[in-house]
Amino acid sequence: MNVTFDVYEILKKGGGLLQFRINDFIQHQLNSTAAIHLVKDHTGTLAKKIEKLQNYVERTAAIINLPTKTDLSNATQLILQSEEKIDDLDEQIYDLQLKMQEIKEILENLSPSFADTNTNAFSQGEVIAALQQEMNAVKQKISKQKKQLAKLQNTSDNPNKE
Amino acid sequence: MAANKLSSFVETLSYSLDPEVGLSEKYLIWKKNKATLWYYPSPNKQYKEPIFLIYSLVNKAYILDLAPSMSLIESFTKAGYDTYLIDFGIPGFEDRNLTIDDYLTKYLEKGYSRAIRHAGTDEMTVIGFCLGGTLAAIFAATTKQNIKNLILAVSPIDFSTFPVFDNWLEALRNGDIHINDLVDKMGMIPPSSIKYGTRLLVSPVAYSHYLALLSQADDPHYREKWTRMNKWTIDHIPLSKEAFKQIMNDLVRDNKIVEGGLLINNQLVDFQNVRCNLLVFSTKSDPLVPSSLCEPIMDLVASKDKTFTLFEGGHASLVTKGDMPYPMEEWLLQHTTPISHQ
Numbered sequence: 001m002n003v004t005f006d007v008y009e010i011l012k013k014g015g016g017l018l019q020f021r022i023n024d025f026i027q028h029q030l031n032s033t034a035a036i037h038l039v040k041d042h043t044g045t046l047a048k049k050i051e052k053l054q055n056y057v058e059r060t061a062a063i064i065n066l067p068t069k070t071d072l073s074n075a076t077q078l079i080l081q082s083e084e085k086i087d088d089l090d091e092q093i094y095d096l097q098l099k100m101q102e103i104k105e106i107l108e109n110l111s112p113s114f115a116d117t118n119t120n121a122f123s124q125g126e127v128i129a130a131l132q133q134e135m136n137a138v139k140q141k142i143s144k145q146k147k148q149l150a151k152l153q154n155t156s157d158n159p160n161k162e
Numbered sequence: 163m164a165a166n167k168l169s170s171f172v173e174t175l176s177y178s179l180d181p182e183v184g185l186s187e188k189y190l191i192w193k194k195n196k197a198t199l200w201y202y203p204s205p206n207k208q209y210k211e212p213i214f215l216i217y218s219l220v221n222k223a224y225i226l227d228l229a230p231s232m233s234l235i236e237s238f239t240k241a242g243y244d245t246y247l248i249d250f251g252i253p254g255f256e257d258r259n260l261t262i263d264d265y266l267t268k269y270l271e272k273g274y275s276r277a278i279r280h281a282g283t284d285e286m287t288v289i290g291f292c293l294g295g296t297l298a299a300i301f302a303a304t305t306k307q308n309i310k311n312l313i314l315a316v317s318p319i320d321f322s323t324f325p326v327f328d329n330w331l332e333a334l335r336n337g338d339i340h341i342n343d344l345v346d347k348m349g350m351i352p353p354s355s356i357k358y359g360t361r362l363l364v365s366p367v368a369y370s371h372y373l374a375l376l377s378q379a380d381d382p383h384y385r386e387k388w389t390r391m392n393k394w395t396i397d398h399i400p401l402s403k404e405a406f407k408q409i410m411n412d413l414v415r416d417n418k419i420v421e422g423g424l425l426i427n428n429q430l431v432d433f434q435n436v437r438c439n440l441l442v443f444s445t446k447s448d449p450l451v452p453s454s455l456c457e458p459i460m461d462l463v464a465s466k467d468k469t470f471t472l473f474e475g476g477h478a479s480l481v482t483k484g485d486m487p488y489p490m491e492e493w494l495l496q497h498t499t500p501i502s503h504q
Binding site: 006008009011012015016019022023026027030031032033036039040043044046047050051054069072073076077080083084087091094 | 167194195254255256258268272279326327328329330333338339340341343344346347348362365366367368369370373374376377379
């Protein structure tokens with residue numbers, strides 16, 4: 001019976017197991033109180049050294065007139081502030097556009113009733129004008145009849161005149 | 163065969179140092195400082211609620227879109243979901259005072275509102291990965307905007323216990339270790355510190371990925387994926403000192419998400435405000451964020467529809483397979499609204 005071995009597969013499995021054991025050992029060693037105390041004792045010193053170094057760089061840069069990372073950062077902050085304002089304006093414009101759209105829609109919904117009212121107003125005007133014309137015509141007829149009556153009265157009072 | 167593997171192994175290591183990533187079709191929707199909101203349109207949009215992705219602050223987001231057929235984003239768009247991604251970008255020294263509050267209110271809140279505006283919808287499915295999931299959970303608890311579904315993928319919530327370095331956690335809680343002074347002097351936590359810090363938690367000595375490549379070096383697809391994954395694994399980004407301090411002091415030391423007392427913009431975060439549908443998933447082989455760190459969110463929220471699922475695989479394996487993990491696909495189908503084609 002032929003048995004074939006995949007060397008790389010064996011290497012992968014064996015190597016994986018070895019890696020797991022090495023890492024387990026390292027993590028176990030680093031999880032010790034001694035390692036924690038080492039970090040605890042040196043964190044403050046390291047922070048002070050970094051601060052000193054940064055102060056030296058700032059002072060040296062000031063003497064030789066070179067911008068530092070902080071200078072560049074301050075300049076960039078101005079750009080970021082502008083960007084923030086533009087972003088806020090953009091949102092306000094968008095909100096305004098939405099509100100204008102809403103108003104437009106409301107007006108469009110209202111416009112048919114406006115048209116009805118206009119039509120009514122127009123027809124009412126026509127009716128009033130027509131009525132006024134009729135009234136004028138009636139007035140004219142009445143004044144004519146008055147004149148005729150006046151003539152008739154005159155003739156009945158002075159019959160000899162004819 | 164063995165010689166082929168060896169030559170392919172050497173070739174992969176020599177010539178594939180900087181593979182192209184993030185190749186899915188995308189459009190820039192909004193940009194602010196270093197953050198970018200990307201839009202990945204679906205070629206066949208089928209669901210009303212788009213997906214809004216939030217990625218971690220310490221890794222690059224291209225892990226979600228490694229390459230065609232190795233992309234979670236591609237799997238979303240192919241399934242019919244329009245997808246948005248908020249990429250926080252690479253902060254510089256000028257961003258050293260950015261806090262978690264800033265990330266939530268100035269970038270996440272506004273980015274989500276821009277995505278909502280762009281999509282023309284009222285609510286989305288928010289998915290957070292790793293630390294991005296922690297941010298997503300806080301965002302869901304603080305925002306006034308609507309969230310239809312919340313999915314938290316391998317997201318640390320409960321820091322009461324650590325699988326390794328428990329003595330360090332104890333020392334941090336007892337006040338034996340003070341990180342604030344040192345971090346304040348540094349300004350930014352450099353990518354190398356993030357890289358070695360993460361490695362210390364997971365695997366201080368790491369060579370097994372080379373052995374994995376060697377054993378499968380005759381598979382071109384595996385080589386392609388390996389080079390991209392390897393690029394991402396060592397491609398960390400710096401973190402601002404203020405955000406780092408908040409993570410270490412509020413989230414890790416004081417465990418404020420679970421214990422209570424987390425303040426964002428001076429407002430107490432109440433996770434009972436999370437009422438949307440919730441899916442939390444974790445993986446069985448994740449030494450960085452084991453399931454014990456993720457599951458406790460289930461007891462904190464007021465969501466009536468909530469599910470916790472444990473998958474096979476490691477921390478990043480879920481997002482690089484090119485397919486949505488099956489239970490997530492099924493869950494999304496049940497919790498999103500199909501667009502009726504009339």
